[in-house]
Structure formats: structure tokens, C-alpha cells
Amino acid sequence: xxxxxxxxxxxxxxxxxxxxxxxxxxxxxxxxxxxxxxxxxxxxxxxxxxxxxxxxxxxxxxxxxxxxxxxxxxxxxxxxxxxxxxxxxxxxxxxxxxxxxxxxxxxxxxxxxxxxxxxxxxxxxxxxxxxxxxxxxxxxxxxxxxxxxxxxxxxxxxxxxxxxxxxxxxxxxxxxxxxxxxxxxxxxxxxxxxxxxxxxxxxxxxxxxxxxxxxxxxxxxxxxxxxxxxxxxxxxxxxxxxxxxxxxxxxxxxxxxxxxxxxxxxxxxxxxxxxxxxxxxxxxxxxxxxxxxxxxxxxxxxxxxxxxxxxxxxxxxxxxxxxxxxxxxxxxxxxxxxxxxxxxxxxxxxxxxxxxxxxxxxxxxxxxxxxxxxxxxxxxxxxxxxxxxxxxxxxxxxxxxxxxxxxxxxxxxxxxxxxxxxxxxxxxxxxxxxxxxxxxxxxxxxxxxxxxxxxxxxxxxxxxxxxxxxxxxxxxxxxxxxxxxxxxxxxxxxxxxxxxxxxxxxxxxxxxxxxxxxxxxxxxxxxxxxxxxxxxx
Numbered sequence: 336x337x338x339x340x341x342x343x344x345x346x347x348x349x350x351x352x353x354x355x356x357x358x359x360x361x362x363x364x365x366x367x368x369x370x371x372x373x374x375x376x377x378x379x380x381x382x383x384x385x386x387x388x389x390x391x392x393x394x395x396x397x398x399x400x401x402x403x404x405x406x407x408x409x410x411x412x413x414x415x416x417x418x419x420x421x422x423x424x425x426x427x428x429x430x431x432x433x434x435x436x437x438x439x440x441x442x443x444x445x446x447x448x449x450x451x452x453x454x455x456x457x458x459x460x461x462x463x464x465x466x467x468x469x470x471x472x473x474x475x476x477x478x479x480x481x482x483x484x485x486x487x488x489x490x491x492x493x494x495x496x497x498x499x500x501x502x503x504x505x506x507x508x509x510x511x512x513x514x515x516x517x518x519x520x521x522x523x524x525x526x527x528x529x530x531x532x533x534x535x536x537x538x539x540x541x542x543x544x545x546x547x548x549x550x551x552x553x554x555x556x557x558x559x560x561x562x563x564x565x566x567x568x569x570x571x572x573x574x575x576x577x578x579x580x581x582x583x584x585x586x587x588x589x590x591x592x593x594x595x596x597x598x599x600x601x602x603x604x605x606x607x608x609x610x611x612x613x614x615x616x617x618x619x620x621x622x623x624x625x626x627x628x629x630x631x632x633x634x635x636x637x638x639x640x641x642x643x644x645x646x647x648x649x650x651x652x653x654x655x656x657x658x659x660x661x662x663x664x665x666x667x668x669x670x671x672x673x674x675x676x677x678x679x680x681x682x683x684x685x686x687x688x689x690x691x692x693x694x695x696x697x698x699x700x701x702x703x704x705x706x707x708x709x710x711x712x713x714x715x716x717x718x719x720x721x722x723x724x725x726x727x728x729x730x731x732x733x734x735x736x737x738x739x740x741x742x743x744x745x746x747x748x749x750x751x752x753x754x755x756x757x758x759x760x761x762x763x764x765x766x767x768x769x770x771x772x773x774x775x776x777x778x779x780x781x782x783x784x785x786x787x788x789x790x791x792x793x794x795x796x797x798x799x800x801x802x803x804x805x806x807x808x809x810x811x812x813x814x815x816x817x818x819x820x821x822x823x824x825x826x827x828x829x830x831x832x833x834x835x836x837x838x839x840x841x842x843x844x845x846x847x848x849x850x851x852x853x854x855x856x857x858x859x860x861x862x863x864x865x866x867x868x869x870x871x872x
Contacts, residue, residue, distance in 0.1 A: 390474040400513035403520030418860040425867035433868035457801030468521040470496035476510035478502040515817045522806030529799035538735040540780040543728030557722025558612040567769030572599040585648040593678045616722035624715020629687035636669040658712030660691025702746040765793035813854035823850045
């Protein structure tokens with residue numbers, strides 16, 4: 336990854352030197368170009384005439400801007416609530432899991448989550464629609480555009496529009512706020528349209544090639560990991576028994592923990608069979624909960640619980656369902672010994688005192704507690720048979736096609752939205768081999784070659800993702816972002832209404848102090864996500 340980053344930085348440096356040299360010698364001015372730092376800016380009047388043509392239905396754009404202001408207000412409140420909430424949970428994030436600066440910067444090729452070429456495509460589209468929206472409402476408001484054109488950093492990075500700043504300052508607040516609001520609002524709206532196209536039009540046509548469960552997570556240094564099973568592998572058989580569903584996998588009649596099973600799976604179009612040590616692996620142990628207090632650690636296999644041998648996921652669940660919170664039960668665990676290359680009994684683990692599952696969920700997820708909620712003993716673990724979490728192809732498609740299915744309250748809608756946005760973190764965006772090997776497009780989309788279909792689908796998703804991120808970021812109430820200027824003008828109107836006796840100088844002082852204080856607060860909330868876990872962890 337670092338070699339790729341270094342190559343990108345070297346290319347940018349070489350391009351910047353070339354642009355600056357050409358600018359000093361006057362070579363690029365004759366083509367209407369100029370340099371701005373490392374960027375090459377090409378100005379043209381043709382674009383201005385196109386903006387004027389787009390701005391002709393003024394009534395439509397005025398209504399659009401009005402809706403955009405309300406959308407920006409709602410998103411601004413939501414983003415501030417999200418940042419404040421994230422600041423309150425920083426202390427729970429281990430220092431090693433804290434995000435790095437590269438994750439905060441939404442730069443393709445630098446941010447490891449954003450793929451380079453899909454990221455550039457999404458960023459170009461986001462900048463173009465953002466700037467054109469500003470330009471259209473500038474002309475609708477009767478203000479001049481000083482220049483517009485294309486900005487390049489090796490490749491075209493998008494468009495820019497330079498309104499007449501003096502005219503923008505002198506115009507009334509309504510027109511000025513219209514200009515500021517439509518940029519981020521258009522990014523958010525385009526993002527939602529692309530999400531609808533991606534899910535409802537494209538992914539809805541996709542069908543699984545086989546119905547066998549797919550490996551979606553692999554515990555580090557666990558049986559599956561050591562055997563070479565990877566994300567996207569599709570499990571076909573275990574010890575000759577066909578595995579058609581997740582239930583087949585969870586309830587497989589496995590040998591005692593520490594034994595060996597033969598797992599047959601598809602991966603990137605090839606079928607393979609490997610020996611895997613059998614057992615239910617602890618993939619995560621939560622600090623301070625019963626499993627942690629009992630000495631259990633991630634990577635161990637649960638050999639028995641409450642004097643019951645735990646051979647598969649179903650055994651673990653059914654055994655816990657026969658316990659209650661506060662009960663102390665026997666437990667034995669196996670740890671991997673690299674010398675003997677086998678699992679041995681962990682002598683320090685012998686018993687565990689469970690807590691109430693109901694009490695736990697009331698504390699961390701009260702929305703999930705209803706009349707049908709089952710209360711029994713709770714350990715504070717995540718686990719998976721063989722150390723490989725699986726899901727059915729249909730569940731993966733449901734996430735791609737109908738992310739809001741079953742979301743019937745505000746909490747579940749927010750959760751579904753975050754899960755859809757987080758697909759790049761779970762290996763589902765961009766969709767590529769081995770995942771794409773497991774699905775095939777049907778209907779009209781099936782007429783496209785598979786590679787072209789997946790490139791098009793990924794492009795649509797990343798145009799959604801980048802536009803949404805640009806819109807959500809720009810609407811934050813922090814100058815010099817669009818949301819900061821919107822907040823400033825809105826605050827000025829409020830002060831005029833509720834403090835009518837204030838002089839112009841007093842009002843501007845109030846507005847300036849509050850606006851820049853809030854901007855610093857927003858910056859603190861963002862930086863706190865980087866430094867907080869490292870200070871408190």
C-alpha cells in the first residue's frame with residue numbers, strides 16, 4: 336500500500352513541477368490555463384453559456400434551492416448529533432483500533448477504503464455537480480460568474496465555478512443561502528439516486544450461482560485462517576456432508592473440538608478440499624464481561640460449557656439458553672500451541688459466572704428488546720465454527736438490494752443506513768472476485784459481459800458513496816464549508832429577529848464569534864476521533 340502511495344505522491348510532485356514551470360514561462364496562458372498550487376486550471380466561456388442555459392427555468396431552481404436548504408438543515412443537525420455521539424464513545428475504542436489520518440482524508444489512493452479509479456470517478460462527478468449547482472443558482476440570483484472551467488491534478492479532478500464574490504456578499508441572504516445550499520444538497524440527492532439505481536435496478540437482477548454459505552469473516556490465526564479459507568470462499572461440503580444453508584453449517588455434526596474435518600469449498604472458480612481443525616472459536620471477547628473475567632481470549636476454542644461438549648454453533652447457543660444470569664458454570668477451553676501444532680487445554684480457565692442477556696441488551700441496544708426477547712446467560716463473546724463466519728448468498732443480496740427491509744423504527748433505519756454506507760469496510764464495495772464469482776446478472780443486465788456489468792455497478796455505488804460523503808462533509812456548520820456560510824447567514828437572521836436593538840457592529844460580532852467557535856468545535860470533534868483513543872486507550 337505504501338509503495339502505491341509513494342508512486343502517487345511522486346507523480347503529483349512531477350506534475351506540479353511541470354505545471355509551475357510551464358506557467359512561469361507563459362506556455363499555458365495562451366490556452367486559457369493557469370496554475371493554482373499543484374493544480375492546472377483551464378477556464379472557458381463556453382461553460383458559462385451552458386450554465387446560463389441550465390439556469391433558464393428560474394422558478395424550478397428557486398423551489399429546488401428552497402428544498403435544498405431544508406435538506407441541508409436536517410443533514411446538518413444529523414451530522415452534528417453523529418459527531419457528538421462519536422465523541423462520547425471514543426474512550427471505548429482501543430488505541431490500536433483508532434482511525435488514522437488517511438481514513439479521515441477522502442482522497443483516492445491515500446484513503447485505503449477508497450479504490451483509486453472508482454474514487455477518482457466519484458470525486459470528479461461530485462465536484463462537477465457541486466460546482467455546477469453553485470453556478471446555476473448564482474445566475475438564477477442575477478449574479479455574475481467570474482470564471483469557470485476544469486481543474487486537473489494529472490487527470491481531471493472536476494469543475495470549478497468562481498462567482499463574483501463582491502456580488503455574492505452584497506446580495507440578499509435568501510439568494511446567497513440558495514447558492515450555498517444547492518452544492519451539498521445536490522451531492523446528497525445525486526448520491527441517493529445512484530443508491531436507488533445500484534440497488535433497485537442493478538443488484539435486483541443478480542442471482543447466486545450456488546446456494547451454499549459464503550465465508551464473510553475469518554478469525555485471525557484460527558482454524559479456518561490456518562487452513563487457508565478466505566473471505567468469499569463458498570463452503571460446499573464438510574466431511575462429505577453437503578452444506579446447503581447456514582443452518583447446515585451451524586448444526587453440522589462435528590467431531591469433538593480439536594479434531595479435524597475435511598472442508599470442500601469454491602474460491603475464485605476453483606474447488607478445493609483442505610483439513611481444518613474443528614471447534615467453535617472465540618473471534619472476539621469483550622473487555623470486562625464474563626468471558627474476559629474467566630480468562631477466555633480471542634482465538635481459543637470452547638471445548639465445553641456447563642459440562643456440555645460444544646461441537647458447533649448450535650451447541651453453544653442451546654447450552655447458553657439453559658442457563659440464567661448470575662449462574663456460575665464449568666467451562667473448558669483450548670488454545671493453539673505452535674510447538675506441537677495442536678490445540679491444548681487451557682489450565683487457567685475452569686468456570687465462568689454469566690450475566691443476564693436481557694440486562695446487557697437493555698444497556699447497549701434497548702431498541703432490540705421486545706416481548707419476544709429471550710433472557711438467558713450471557714458471556715460477552717463473538718464466536719464462529721472453525722473461526723469462519725458465514726452467510727447465505729441471499730443475505731448478502733438482501734443487503735445490496737433491500738437494505739431497509741424490516742427497518743420499522745428510527746433506530747433500525749439508522750442502523751440499516753450505516754450498514755449500507757459501511758459496505759467498503761466489509762469487503763462488499765467494490766464488488767470484485769471472489770464475491771462476483773458467486774453471482775450472475777440476469778434479465779436485461781445479463782446481456783452485458785460480466786466484467787462490464789460489475790465495473791458499471793461499482794461505478795454507480797462509488798458515485799453514490801463519494802457524493803454522499805462530499806455532501807455530508809460540506810454541510811457541516813464550519814466555515815469555510817458551505818454549511819458554515821449557511822449557518823452564519825441563518826444565525827444572522829435569528830439575531831436580527833430576537834435582538835432587534837443590537838447595532839450592526841454588535842450583531843456582526845455575535846455572528847462572527849458564534850460561527851467561528853462552532854467551526855473550531857466541529858474541527859475538535861473530528862480530530863478527537865483520531866487522538867482520543869490514543870490518549871485514553
